Amino acid sequence: MAKTISLTINGKRITTVPGTTILMAARQVGIRIPTLCYHPRLSATGSCRVCMVEVRGRPTLMPSCTTTVEDGMEVVTANDRVLEARRLIVQLLLASGNHNCLTCQSNGACELQKLAYDLGIEALAFPARSSGYPRDDSNAMIERDPDKCILCSRCVRACQEVQVNEVLDFGYRGRRSKIVTAWDLPYAESDCVFCGECVSVCPTGALTEKQAKFQGRPWELKKVRTTCPYCGTGCQLDLNVRDGRVVKVTSDTLHGPPNYGSLCVKGRFGYDFIHHPDRLTAPLVRHKEGFRKASWDEALDLVASRFSQIKQSYGADALAGLSSARCTNEENYLFQKLMRTAIGTNNIDHCARL
Amino acid sequence: MIKKITTPDDLIRIKKQTRTFEKVPEKGVHVAVGMNTCGMASGAKETMAAFRESLAYYDLDAKVFRTGCAGMCFYEPLVDVFLPGQPRITYKGLSCDGVSRVVEDHILGGQVVENWVLAQTVVGDKRLPGIPTYDEIPYCRGQHKIVLARCGHIDPEDIYQYIAMDGYAASAKALEMDPEQVIDTIRRSGLRGRGGAGFPTGLKWQFVREAKGHPKYIICNADEGDPGAFMDRSILEGDPHAVLEGMLIAAYAVGATRGYIYVRAEYPLAVERLRKAIQQACDLGLLGPNIFGSDFSFDIRLKLGAGAFVCGEETALIASIEGKRGMPHPRPPFPAQNGLWGKPTNINNVETYANVAPIISNGAEWYAAIGTPDSRGTKVFCVTGKIKHSGLIEVPMGTSLRKIVYDIGGGITAGRAFKAVQTGGPSGGVLPEALLDLGVGYKELAEAGSIMGSGGMVVMDENTCMADVARYFLSFTRSESCGKCTPCREGLTRLYEILDRICKGNGHADDLDRLESLATTIKDTALCGLGLSAPNPVLTVLKYFREEIEAHIFEQRCPAGVCPDLVWYRINADRCSGCGQCRRACPVEAIVGRPKVPHEIDRMKCVKCGTCLEVCPPRFHAVECVSGQVADEPQAVSSER
Known part of the structure; x- marks a missing residue:
């Protein structure tokens, strides 16, 4: 039998397995420890120091996200010492940069804002100081505002560990610290592939979807789960819809296959076709002067009759089917079934094989 | 000369043949x-x-x-x-x-x-x-040289001279012992890490030996970054083989096959001498495969640091060797379990390694008899600042600060009074005269609110403003913060800002509390040693020199006459002979007066550079630096007068 570890958190006895962090052990029994730099998909770095807890016998507070449990450990997650430290840390972050919630795209979805509220912070303890770094507005997809960045490094780890693009890292030192691309170039000139993984993990408004700016507040958006149509992977998308318009695409399937919250540039940012005026919304049938709108029934009947004509005149093997990698497995299955049974040919192939 | 050393007898032969x-x-x-x-x-x-x-x-x-x-x-x-x-x-x-x-x-x-x-x-x-x-010579009396014993007595670029002074004899001896015996000897000697934290060296080695994983690594931390500290540089430049030998013994003891020396690129001479020493040791077979004919193999590589103070922190240093940005990560896991490339790693600093060979040669008991029960052996200090004899000293642990400052260091320069001594580099505490009889040791210094650190010791005289000193050290640590954890990155800057406004006479009444709570929280929450110790200067200044900070806040007065915003200069008319020296020296023509008539300073023009005070002949002593006294409104003095 595997060894178990017994400890107490806030006086509550807990038995868990070795290697569990204090944070996880606390969550197992429903004790909430606030976090900021912690993210379930990323390695824990213990850098924000918000999840500090008191461990009896240790001279300093310990970060619960990186400290693993030990037998007999006595943990306190919220006494005066812990709360005072936590408040001061959040105060320091609130005063770094320019956290103006009123105009922030992430207002209502910001973890720093929520923390400040939960800790009962009413006024800034320190005068706010801008980072002095300009906004990176270099591209059509991601907007970076260093003045809202709290250097939690989630974006860095997401880029390095999840996407393994390794575009981001810390630059400079001390209060001049900044999340940078190589040579501190704007995103557009960097190696960034605009997958938006960094945006998806950012706890504040430092990294936001540019197309969604001023299109809707987090609480105004209705999320509609769908499957990405771009390829056969089947990534789960959440269309963020306001007033019948898709204003943003996210993926909140943190723990779910196949994409576990990750998306590519097309899935995340390539949705402008949805409401584009050039988009085809009905079948078109060609005639002498060009195209004319038709109903689905008319269009499908036309296709079926022409296919039947060809089959009668030249045999079933005169027809061939080529399906698309953008279809799902199920669609591909149905397509080959159609070709083999309805048309009666084995001439069926798929673009991914080319 | 012998081409390769394969037995301890080869060493003895070289020793006989070599003249230092x-x-x-x-x-x-x-x-x-x-x-x-x-x-x-x-x-x-x-x-x-x-x-x-x-x-x-x-x-x-x-x-x-x-x-x-x-x-x-x-x-x-x-x-x-x-x-x-x-x-x-x-x-x-x-x-x-x-x-x-x-x-x-x-x-x-x-x-x-x-x-x-x-x-x-x-x-x-x-x-x-x-x-x-x-x-x-007073400077030498009271010193006890173990680490620095060979410095100044051999050519550091000649391995034969090192061998002639019993060099590598300890490694020959160690390799005939069991690794456990070697660790036990170091453990019993009471040697503690000389890099700052003072972790027992033998215990650390034991952890690395017991840790699962292969290969294991040895790292020498030669990233000496404290301003005013040059102990490690002097050892590397004066006796590099002592460090290599210590690493060799450590590697044997913990079962490592490769060592890295992480040395600052700003130490070009130390780098050059280390390169030569490693080459010479390789040439003689003291590094490389099958050392002393045994099946133990070990080699050492150099890694040059690029000048980041935080890379003296062991986890940041390891990240830097791995080619990553030098940023610390939380411990545990400690390098002994999960170090370089995720493997068990022993990391000690230069001085710690330099202590190893003498302990093996002379025995644990010999070493343990030196120093205090808590801190055994000797410690090298760099005594700098307003002291007559600034340099490198090696004294037994427990030597009093007074002995170091007055007997060895020769006291304060220019006959001024002692005010404070800071131990342990920029993140050490500032200790007042009342603590001069404190013996230097890990526990003693920690209890006083300071640290042993790597051995920097900055002596300050009565002309030093403690608010300014705290601000100075904070300006260093805040700009060297790696930026990773919030309390260090943001908190040190806020400490600096508060100290800065105090120095400028804009302090608030609640700034003392604010400093204290901020400094205490940073010490309670920072990620690595840099942040955890950086508030020490602030806390000790608040503890030992509180009145001086209060004078800045409540009276807009800098008692030491240092903070430019709080001082002004005037000429005592009773003492001024009108010699004109100050008038001629003033760079902004702020001093007016006819020959042989007392001069005056135009405070509107004065930039408070202090030149007038410096040039006023001592027999007159007419220029005074004044702070905090209620003064008349500054008035422009007509130059036609």
């Missing part, structure tokens, strides 16, 4: 010039060249050697002259201009040149009158 420069052949002359960075900065290169030229001119059977720093940096260039049958004579401050006189009067004429003579080292019973021995 301290053994002069009959009719020969040896001259040794201190050629560490401190010597070279004082012109030792030129002195050495002048000796070569002059000795060649007289066609003498003479050899000129380079050697390391004997610790008396304030006397550089230091030159030792060895004549057969004569005491060794040490000259201080010998620039190239004095060389010909030493050659002509001393080497040729047998007459010691008194202008520059510092000390003699008696050989046999022959002692020259009127010249003190080293033991009679």
